Amino acid sequence: MFAIKNLTPADLDFIRKHLVQQTIEKNVVLFEAGKNGDSMYFVEAGTLKIVDRRSKDGSDDHVIAVVKPGGFFGEEVILTEGGVYKDTVVSLEPCVLYKLSHDCLQKIMLESTLTGTKLVLGISKNYREAINISEQHGKLIALVSAKDGVGKTTVCMNLAEAFSRRGKKVLVIDCDFQLGNCHMHVASPATPNIARLVQLEERLTFDRISKFIITKSDIHVLSAPDLPQDAELITRSHLNQIIQECTRHYDFVFLDVGCHIDEISILFWDTADQIIMVQKPDLTDLTRFKRLMTVIKRLNYPKEKFVGVLNQFESKKSGYLEQFKSLLPIEWLKIAADRETVETALFNGETIIAHASASEMVLDIDKLCQHLLLEKNIDIKEKTGMFSWLKNYFSGS
Amino acid sequence: MGIFKLEAFDEYNLLTANTSIYPDNGADLNEFLAKAISQKKKHLIIDLSKVEIIYSTGITELVKANMNGKSQGVGLILVGVSKSVAKVFKLCGFERLFKIFPTLKDAREGIS
Numbered sequence: 001m002f003a004i005k006n007l008t009p010a011d012l013d014f015i016r017k018h019l020v021q022q023t024i025e026k027n028v029v030l031f032e033a034g035k036n037g038d039s040m041y042f043v044e045a046g047t048l049k050i051v052d053r054r055s056k057d058g059s060d061d062h063v064i065a066v067v068k069p070g071g072f073f074g075e076e077v078i079l080t081e082g083g084v085y086k087d088t089v090v091s092l093e094p095c096v097l098y099k100l101s102h103d104c105l106q107k108i109m110l111e112s113t114l115t116g117t118k119l120v121l122g123i124s125k126n127y128r129e130a131i132n133i134s135e136q137h138g139k140l141i142a143l144v145s146a147k148d149g150v151g152k153t154t155v156c157m158n159l160a161e162a163f164s165r166r167g168k169k170v171l172v173i174d175c176d177f178q179l180g181n182c183h184m185h186v187a188s189p190a191t192p193n194i195a196r197l198v199q200l201e202e203r204l205t206f207d208r209i210s211k212f213i214i215t216k217s218d219i220h221v222l223s224a225p226d227l228p229q230d231a232e233l234i235t236r237s238h239l240n241q242i243i244q245e246c247t248r249h250y251d252f253v254f255l256d257v258g259c260h261i262d263e264i265s266i267l268f269w270d271t272a273d274q275i276i277m278v279q280k281p282d283l284t285d286l287t288r289f290k291r292l293m294t295v296i297k298r299l300n301y302p303k304e305k306f307v308g309v310l311n312q313f314e315s316k317k318s319g320y321l322e323q324f325k326s327l328l329p330i331e332w333l334k335i336a337a338d339r340e341t342v343e344t345a346l347f348n349g350e351t352i353i354a355h356a357s358a359s360e361m362v363l364d365i366d367k368l369c370q371h372l373l374l375e376k377n378i379d380i381k382e383k384t385g386m387f388s389w390l391k392n393y394f395s396g397s
Numbered sequence: 398m399g400i401f402k403l404e405a406f407d408e409y410n411l412l413t414a415n416t417s418i419y420p421d422n423g424a425d426l427n428e429f430l431a432k433a434i435s436q437k438k439k440h441l442i443i444d445l446s447k448v449e450i451i452y453s454t455g456i457t458e459l460v461k462a463n464m465n466g467k468s469q470g471v472g473l474i475l476v477g478v479s480k481s482v483a484k485v486f487k488l489c490g491f492e493r494l495f496k497i498f499p500t501l502k503d504a505r506e507g508i509s
Contacts, residue, residue, distance in 0.1 A: 006453070079488055113494075117460040120489045121453040128453075131484045203419040244450075 004072075004122030011115045018108050019098040029058075030089040030097075031074065038083050039101040040074035040123065043067050046095025053088040062298060066092070075123040078105060129240050138169075138247040141372065142255040142272035144265075146288035150280040151311040154342055154352070155335065155365070156256045157185040157219070159276075161351040162369035164218035168251040171213065171220045173242070175268060176258035177231035180224025186216035187349020188223070194242070195225035195233050204241040206249050219351070220250070236267055243271060261295055269299065274372065277328065278309045281320035286327075293327050308332035309368060312339075333368050336360040401429040408508060409440035409474075411501075414448050418455030426455055430462035434471050440508050441466060444501055446477025451485060463494055472496065476504045 007015070019042070024030065031037055033053060047068050051061040064087055067073050077083040078100065109116035121128075141159075145152045156172060163170045173194070174180035183190045192212040201208040214221045222242070225231055246253050257268045269275060279285050306328060310321055313334040324332055338352075338361045345355035353362050400422055402413045410433045418426060433441050443459070445451075463473045474496045478486065486492040498504035 006457075113464055114457070114461060117457055117489075117491075118453075120491075121456060124485075124489050125453075127488055128485050131481050131488070202421040205416070205419070 004119065004125075006118050007115075007122065011118060014112060014115050015108060015119060016098065018104045019100055020104075022097045022099050024091050024095050024097065026091055026093050028091045030091065031085045032088045033085055035085050036083050037074065037077045037085050038103075039099045040072060040076075040078050041089075042072045042098040042100065043069050044096040044098055045069055046097075047092045048073070048089050048095060049092055050087045050089050058090065061088075061090075072123060075127075078102060079124055079127060129237060138250045138253055139273045140243065140247055140253050140255065140271055141274045141276060142175075142257050142268045143276045143278055144257050144269065144292075145259050145278045145285075146292040147280070147285050148259055150278055150285060151335075151342070152259075152278040153180070153182055153185065153256050154346075155276070155278050155309060155311055155368075156254050157182060158351050158353050158362075158365045159369060159372070160219050160252075160254055161217075161353045162365055163252050163373075165353070166369070166373070169220075169249075170218070170252045170254065171222065171246050171250045172254045172256060173222045173246070174224035175239075175255045175264075177224050177234055177264075178228040178258065180256065180258070182221050182256055183214060183223040184346060184349065185351055186214060186219055186221055188214045188216065188221070190223045190226035193223040193225050193230075195227075195230035197222070197242075198233055198235075198238045204238065204245060206245040209242060209245055210249075217354075222246075234264075236264060239264065239267060261292070266299070269296070269301070272305070274307060275301070275305055276307045276309055276368075276372075278311050279324055280312050281310055281314070281317035281324075286320060286323055289324065290327055303330055306330045307368075307371065309335060311335045312337040331371075333364070333371060335364040335368070400425055403429055403433055405436065405438070408438065409442050409505075410436060410438050411442045411444060413444040417448050417450040418452060419450070420452050420454045423452075423454035423458055426458045427461075430458060431465075434462060434466050434469055437469055437471060439470070440472050440474055442474045442476055442501065442504050442508075444476050445479070445482060446501075448477075448482055449479055451482050456485070456489070456491065460491065460494060474498060474504050474508070476501050 030041065030048065047066060049063050050065045050067065050073055051058070051063050054060040054062065073089055074085060076086050105116065105119070108119060143152050143156045160170045160172045172182055174182035177194070192214070194212065197204070197209060197212040209222070212222060214223055243253065255268050255272065257265055279289050308324060308328060308330050310324060310332055314337050321332055338359055341352055341356045341359055341361060345352045348355060352359065353365065356362060400415055402415065404411045412429055412433050459473070466473050476498045477500060478497055483492070498507055
């Protein structure tokens, strides 16, 4: 019934006795954002959407999430003082819900503190994770693109090398969990890797994580799994723990993020101090970038969080620069195209910086590195996004 | 150095957690708490000053121990609760279940 771990069938029966069943029809607004309430809901049957309602009739609803059977919502009024719903919830089909009010929870706690504790810990999971990821030290930089093959990994690995040559302690986490290949840039097989880490280590402390990090010269890489299917083993909770531990031990942690939009990608965008948008000047990349931006804009990140990089740039394609600027009006830096150098360096298992230090491409990467190291650019306090919203909401800011 | 350390004093037992409490520490914590409570000293002070993160397993063990302790006349006291752990306790409303003192010194003064 509930997607909450550690509840035994006896716990579930006990909890269910204290809940009130409620049936609603399709398209019913269960509660609205900003309204006071004292109950959260568990979904037994049917589907509901959590929306940011921008017009009264709901014609301009922005869907934040869809809740299916087993899921729950509205926990903010139970967990925080004041009892105000943050979003609006609308049923997408006839639904059967179980309602848990403050009073019900108190009764559960009084009758069985242990079951009540498990329930509270279950409904507060997202909030607790958000609290745990708030104490970072090193800077987290995510490299994001709208399309594969734009050279994101090449830029990432070379930036890491440029940073480490400036005395910074740098880690690259290959977050393209199905098909990532950061390890190739350091001439290593994809073992050990992040999937082995989460399989073999129950406690993701840095001393355990460090055993799975590949090191070549001063570049440290936590590789993507060697088998695409192992990507399934890596959860958001694992990533929260790994990021938290690694940012404590490195000056900079680079996330080479896969180019698709899902819960895990959004976690990376949210937790990153800075997002480097790596794009290539061509029509397909431009159109895909436009679509990606429709999602990213909704997350209300501050503009300062972004740095644009137009990779594989050639002067004959300079018209694209304005197009990208119009979609994301920030500073865009260029990295010169040099396919031959990139391929030779990759065959040698080297970064371009190590292979051809005087090339135009290396000079451009160096400029990007200097840009990122400017304090005004890396001290991004306001991150916004879904997880940051949870943190801010809880802390009352 | 073990993850948990139990020391006996005249009026209380002191259980110190030397690292964050992760899911796989739950059984150890349970064992130490049970041992401390079985000695039936009036107070069991739990020093969490080295705990930056506490997972649900750890919280559940603390709540269970608090209930067991109460039934056996042992009061649990938490000290050195970090900002992030305090946030978790406040979020879940568990700060009302425990006596919490900022430092070990405060707890000693509070029980004497």
